[in-house]
Amino acid sequence: xARKLMKGNEAxxxxxxxxxxxxxxxxxxxxxxxxxxxMSRELPKVGGAYVQAxxxxxxxxxxxxxxxxxxxxxxxxxSPGISLMQxxxxxxxxxxxxxxxxxxxxxxxxxxxxxxxxxxxxxATRGGGHGDYRVLVLAPANLQEAVDLTQxxxxxxxxxxxxxxxxxxxxxxxxxxxxxxxxxxPAPDLPPKDWATSxxxxxxxxxxxxxxxxxxxxxxxxxxxxxxxxxxxxxxxxTRFELIRCxxxxxxxxxxxxxxxxxxxxxxxxxxxGLRVGLLRPxxxxxxxxxxxxxxxxxxxxxxxxxxxxxxxLDDVKIAVAxxxxxxxxxxxxxxxxxxxxxxxxxxxxxxxxxx
Amino acid sequence: MKVVYEKSRGLTDTPMHYCPGCTHGIIHKLVAETLVExxxxxxxxxxxxxxxxxxxxxxxxCDAQEAAHGRAPAVATGIKRVLPDNVVFTxxxxxxxASIGTAEIVHAAMRGENITVVFVNNAIYGMxxxxxxxxxxLGQPTTTSPAGRARVGQGAxxxxxxxxxxxxxxxYIARTSVHxxxxxxxAKRAIKKAFQMQLDRKGFSLVEVLSTCPTxxxxxxxxxxxxxxxxxxxxxxxxxxxxxxxxS
Numbered sequence: 001x002a003r004k005l006m007k008g009n010e011a012x013x014x015x016x017x018x019x020x021x022x023x024x025x026x027x028x029x030x031x032x033x034x035x036x037x038x039m040s041r042e043l044p045k046v047g048g049a050y051v052q053a054x055x056x057x058x059x060x061x062x063x064x065x066x067x068x069x070x071x072x073x074x075x076x077x078x079s080p081g082i083s084l085m086q087x088x089x090x091x092x093x094x095x096x097x098x099x100x101x102x103x104x105x106x107x108x109x110x111x112x113x114x115x116x117x118x119x120x121x122x123x124a125t126r127g128g129g130h131g132d133y134r135v136l137v138l139a140p141a142n143l144q145e146a147v148d149l150t151q152x153x154x155x156x157x158x159x160x161x162x163x164x165x166x167x168x169x170x171x172x173x174x175x176x177x178x179x180x181x182x183x184x185x186p187a188p189d190l191p192p193k194d195w196a197t198s199x200x201x202x203x204x205x206x207x208x209x210x211x212x213x214x215x216x217x218x219x220x221x222x223x224x225x226x227x228x229x230x231x232x233x234x235x236x237x238x239t240r241f242e243l244i245r246c247x248x249x250x251x252x253x254x255x256x257x258x259x260x261x262x263x264x265x266x267x268x269x270x271x272x273x274g275l276r277v278g279l280l281r282p283x284x285x286x287x288x289x290x291x292x293x294x295x296x297x298x299x300x301x302x303x304x305x306x307x308x309x310x311x312x313x314l315d316d317v318k319i320a321v322a323x324x325x326x327x328x329x330x331x332x333x334x335x336x337x338x339x340x341x342x343x344x345x346x347x348x349x350x351x352x353x354x355x356x
Numbered sequence: 357m358k359v360v361y362e363k364s365r366g367l368t369d370t371p372m373h374y375c376p377g378c379t380h381g382i383i384h385k386l387v388a389e390t391l392v393e394x395x396x397x398x399x400x401x402x403x404x405x406x407x408x409x410x411x412x413x414x415x416x417x418c419d420a421q422e423a424a425h426g427r428a429p430a431v432a433t434g435i436k437r438v439l440p441d442n443v444v445f446t447x448x449x450x451x452x453x454a455s456i457g458t459a460e461i462v463h464a465a466m467r468g469e470n471i472t473v474v475f476v477n478n479a480i481y482g483m484x485x486x487x488x489x490x491x492x493x494l495g496q497p498t499t500t501s502p503a504g505r506a507r508v509g510q511g512a513x514x515x516x517x518x519x520x521x522x523x524x525x526x527x528y529i530a531r532t533s534v535h536x537x538x539x540x541x542x543a544k545r546a547i548k549k550a551f552q553m554q555l556d557r558k559g560f561s562l563v564e565v566l567s568t569c570p571t572x573x574x575x576x577x578x579x580x581x582x583x584x585x586x587x588x589x590x591x592x593x594x595x596x597x598x599x600x601x602x603x604s
Contacts, residue, residue, distance in 0.1 A: 023434075023437055023438055025434065049437045051433065051437060051467075053430065053463075054459050054462075054463035054466075055459060057427070057430075057459070057460075058427070058429075058430040058433075058459065058460050058463065059585075061423065061424060061427035061430035061431050061460070062430045062431070062433050062434035062437075063434060064421070064423070064424075064427075064430075064431050064434060065403070065421060065423075065430065065431035065432060065433060065434025065435040065436075065438075066434035066435065066437060066438045067433070067434070068421045068431075068435065069401070069434065069435045069437040069438040069439050069442075070438065071433070073438075087424055088424065088427070091424050095421075095422070097557070141462055190425075196440065197401050197419035197420065197421055198401070198419065198439055199398050199399035199400065199401060199418070199419055199439075199442050200397070200398050200417070200418055200419055201398030201399050202398075203419075204397075207413075207417065207419060208419045208420075208423065209413045209419070209420045209421070209422070210420070210421040211413065211420075211421070211422040212371065212422065213410065266541070277593075355512070356445065
């Protein structure tokens with residue numbers, strides 16, 4: 001297929017169908033409505049089903065049932081709706097079911113606003129619901145990457161039998177860019193879904209149960225440890241990041257998604273001012289690319305984390321840097337988008353941020 | 357020797373954990389027999405509740421998913437939309453279905469979701485130790501209504517069948533009981549009819565079964581059966597509230 005101009009939300013929806021998703025369960029909320037609208041229009045054409053749930057609580061439990069029946073399933077929402085889904089996401093992680101979630105973040109807390117935000121980083125990368133689990137989190141910075149990561153998300157979900165979240169914001173969801181969606185084949189080595197509940201007649205009489213209940217603490221501990229062994233494998237195999245002009249960087253900006261684009265503009269402005277600035281862009285937020293920091297540590301004099309929040313990924317950066325360099329922070333929140341000039345001014349306050 | 361009665365192969369050999377005198381076991385049996393008689397056991401998928409029947413997957417000889425509290429109709433919706441040729445049913449108590457799960461049951465009914473719901477109403481939270489439910493009778497003492505449920509402040513019993521029967525997209529809604537043999541046979545007929553509705557793709561079917569909780573009611577098993585007759589049925593009248601095939 002040739003490159004086509006698409007809106008972010010529609011590109012994500014199209015990529016999901018391209019990756020084999022035939023079932024979508026969701027509930028309207030701004031600014032992600034183009035995803036369910038696209039699905040309601042397109043899924044019936046490919047023999048799939050769109051179901052508008054009565055709430056995000058119901059939608060995520062429909063996802064549980066459909067995933068447990070063996071389907072590739074998608075739901076999408078925005079921040080307050082994702083909060084409502086957390087119960088179900090915990091059950092899905094506990095029952096080890098694959099599914100893909102899209103969060104087109106808006107400002108919070110509470111009802112907040114409908115403008116772009118990155119204030120759900122903690123919720124996304126720390127599990128979000130109750131119990132000892134994580135969600136794999138992918139953060140696209142442009143629409144082609146949103147397409148590619150959405151397709152990858154289905155493979156990762158199937159491989160690790162765990163929810164995978166595509167974490168974007170209202171900017172990515174609403175802007176238009178050219179994308180290319182080419183025929184997609186799932187990874188050839190994905191495990192068979194021999195656990196799916198499709199009736200004992202299809203399993204030679206063997207009963208299959210989807211469950212997260214373990215009343216014996218020793219059994220539950222074993223179960224949680226097995227889940228975390230998968231996360232350890234994901235950390236080894238799936239961590240993704242991009243380094244831009246870090247080879248000579250005195251100040252390394254750290255930003256993901258929309259703010260990484262702003263940081264990139266700030267980087268170019270700094271370079272024109274004679275400042276040696278680079279950008280470390282996490283693409284997977286969980287697993288967090290902590291090892292990437294080792295590649296820039298020897299040269300860097302300081303780091304500047306830029307987020308549309310009061311500082312959430314900042315914690316992961318501080319853990320990775322481990323006190324070896326100063327870590328600055330610049331954040332706008334509530335739906336306010338930082339400008340490149342604001343970032344440049346912050347760079348100039350940091351060690352390595354003045355021209356020599 | 358001639359076999360005159362045997363355990364349904366719809367049930368496993370796992371000993372049930374239900375209290376003496378509880379009628380969950382009887383209701384399990386009726387559902388299991390129905391699945392075998394309709395020859396759908398091999399394509400049945402059960403959605404279990406949170407509550408006394410949380411371990412129902414241990415007892416039914418079919419595939420199963422354990423739902424979060426109240427969410428069984430949403431989980432069943434997800435399964436049925438992926439596997440429309442399978443027989444998908446939920447088994448839920450009154451705390452699960454009539455309290456925390458009211459949105460899910462009402463909207464599964466509203467969509468006319470082609471699933472079957474077995475709704476076990478014993479007017480109390482059993483597993484958590486006898487707290488007040490939306491179905492608790494007026495004046496009935498529980499651990500959270502120690503003076504008896506009062507209309508002012510605690511409201512009045514929620515009648516699920518009557519409420520759901522007002523929803524146009526439902527196919528079959530009936531309330532039954534298992535406290536006598538004739539009633540038990542009637543419950544079996546209703547359960548079978550409900551599953552047949554799903555096989556005929558007629559949409560949402562629900563059978564409420566009045567059940568006992570001798571432990572939390574503080575009654576002997578025999579007195580508990582009598583309590584169903586004398587106290588529950590006047591509040592929860594038995595009958596068919598909706599049948600798209602006609603009849604009532």
